[in-house]
Amino acid sequence: MTNLWVPPDNNLAIEIKNLSKIYKNSDSVHPALNNISLKIKCGSFFGLLGPNGAGKSTLINIIAGTTIKSEGNVKIWDLDIDRFRKQSKLAVGVVPQELNIDAFFTPVDQLELQAGLFGVPKNKRITSKILDLMDLTTKSNAYSRNLSGGMRRRLLVAKAMVHNPPILILDEPTAGVDVELRKKLWQNFKELNDIGVTIILTTHYLEEAENLCNEIAIIHKGKIAAQGQKNQLLSKIDQKILIINFQKKIEEKLKKEVMTFGEVDFNNQSCNIKYKPSKVTINDVFEFFRSKGIKILDIKTRDITLEDVFLMLTKD
């Protein structure tokens, strides 16, 4: 499958500026996105990470053109969605959060139907190629109701690809999918990214973002809480974890002093200190315990993980 869309000069698949969304119902006003700006490079595998209710689907649906924004600008492949509504829509394929598969149509029928909706002429259709790419060839002509859960998910991805868009958006594609199947889906997504498709994925599974994405934005309560290359995001965080085992239990009156080093969890004869390397050295900690005559049996340090970052940024 070749990608006919040449990247725009700015090499941005998506560019979002000061985007806000307020849902207004008859009796309530609900702010869901608050002044979001984001740049997603062509070819990247971008993870939009956040807890439930953070605003991920709202953001995706605005890009997809199914939710109307309240304020701000969105460009897809350098096409402003207000000015170039139709063309910009052709640049994305969206796999929505809810499963929408017609049980009585075969995968081939569904892809042909979808291609028709997108106005893809018969001689330009790539139905069998997409089915092949999504490992569905053997089920091409089976009733969709007979497909397994994983196959249905893959069929949804296939449906989003009928017009050969350069950007694929996946909204929680593996929610409720078991571990084995999840890994298979990841493989399919990676293959699509390898052939040049820009992938934007929302997830609340950290492991998923950690495995697949090279760029990540963490969204919390409608705002971007952190954004960057996955590795940078981790190195920017000034925090390490020190785990110490002592010969005996730490006395209550000392605990307060230990807590000046950072965030501390005390267990029986050990403690877990989350400290800032820019402010505290391991030596400070050792010296402290030595001065109090407390014997250390063993220490371990641990670098921060994406999960720590996520929990830190989304805890309130």
Ligand SMILES: Nc1ncnc2c1ncn2[C@@H]1O[C@H](COP(=O)(O)OP(=O)(O)O)[C@@H](O)[C@H]1O
């Ligand atoms: N159609 C709607 N009307 C009113 N509020 C909505 C609507 N859709 C979503 N919301 C609210 O907007 C917030 C963001 O929702 P959503 O974008 O679905 O979050 P996520 O996908 O991250 O779980 C939530 O508080 C949700 O309840």
Ligand SMILES: [Mg+2]
């Ligand atoms: Mg959602």
